[in-house]
Amino acid sequence: MKLSRNLFSALGRIAPNRTFFSVIMGGVAGCCYALLIPLVLASFSDDPLSQNQSEAETLRFLGFEVVHYRMALVFLIACLLIIFTKALSQVLLIRVSIELASDTRTKIFKRIISAPIDQLEKMGSAKLIATLTSDVPRIVIGAGLLPELLISSVSLLGVLSFLLYLNPPVFSLVLGAIAAGAVSYQIPMFFALKYYTRSRQATDDLHEAIRGLILGAKELKLSEKKQEDFLSKIAGTAEQKILKHDKRANTFIRTTAIYGEMINFFIIGIIVFVFVNYRTISKSELAGITMALLYITGPIATLLNLMPQYLNARISLNKLNHILNELCNERSATGKHAAGFFDSVKLSDIYYQYPTEKFQAGARIGPINLILTRGQITYIVGGNGSGKSTLAKLLTLHYKPTKGTIAFNDTAVNLENISSYRNAIYSIYSDYHIFDKLLNLPELKKDSTFNAHVESLKLNSLIDMMGDNFSSQNLSDGQRRRMALLCALMEDKDFFMFDEWAADQDPAFKRIFYEQLLPALRKRKKLVVVITHDDRYFSFADQIVTMEDGELKSIYHQTQTSILDNHPAAR
Incomplete structure (x- = not known):
């Protein structure tokens, strides 16, 4: 999936009929603009367009005398048409542009949802946020300029056509001068486009700096030296790049x-002071030519002044297409194959290789051979960097193995069924996120099970429920983790993954988690995996998987009897 390569085709894809009608209205407005100067010149007594001066009539209208009232009426109609057609063209295209922005954001949302997690991690959130907050608005602004660009272009062509009618040699001179000016205009515009592109690339670095500023505020607060280094080396570097490139562009x-804008005046000077010495031009023709050239100064100025915004929109469109091309679609068959009941999850000769662009070359885990069974609790333990979280993401189908097979019962996970098996999994990782709206959990406030869990997790005084919305902004890390656990328990899936959930909990809630909640899930025949360092509670696990340097070092099994003997609370 990618957007169109240019703004006009992107608009046409959203609303082809309205875009076409907007173009027609813009063309009509441009023609009416171009008609104004010939109408004014035609009212002059010696103008070539005045066919019979005796036909000039005077009409009294609302107490005012109007000479050449027929031409005046045409002039008035042309002005009214300009107002109507230009407004209609711009309003239509602005509305289509807004729809394009909404459609583009929706496409990006869907692409992010369907992209592999490791690709999102490799790309980083700053680049995606910059695309949504900077590129999409620029595209909308650029698309909204198209009617004005079209009207100015048609007006310019219309006046040039009038010059051709008025004096072909002068038209040839003007056309040649405009062509030479257009060619010379492209040289500095090439450099401007290059600097705008560099500025846009630096915007990604700026968004990453902003993200670091927000997430690292506590660390920066404790060191003035870090604050200075951040402002000078991270945020300052990105700002200086943008500042330098934007200034040059x-x-x-x-x-x-x-x-x-001055090209027209150069042409007027050449015609008035030089060209008349080689060609015979009457004063009325010279006045008409001068008026026409002065008139097209407006359309030319409009085209030149709007060009930077249009160029920025093109750059943003190219950047957006590049982002969408980087985020490949997993192409999984959503909802087409329902996941059947499974007793176990089996990993056979699993390897996973990290992308070398982000991680050191050769970083991987494997081989992994492991069987997880429903009704059992599996702990994954190991030091930092041992591969625990990577193994967990393979188990929850967030990562796809580079080599090997993951099977639910005897059914291997593939593109046809991966979405269905994911629907049976709930995970709470260390970098979990809580949405402000309860997703996939309607009418929870009236649910007795929900209220019971809220009470047991001591969240009843902390949750402000409003329909399916709730506020968790003022909660501590431990309270937010309990909120995430509440959502997990309410979704009641078959496979639960908890990554260091108890790390920020006080001793009381650690006991509730390990001694009550996990055994309750085991009793209900759930498949439970816990990444933990709490060796005090290791005896609650049915099996303990130890990871070391990306390899599965050992698997320790415990019998249900030994678990009950060691901890009666697990009964």
């Missing part, structure tokens, strides 16, 4: 725009 843009 706008210097080229503004200088070129002024040069473009």
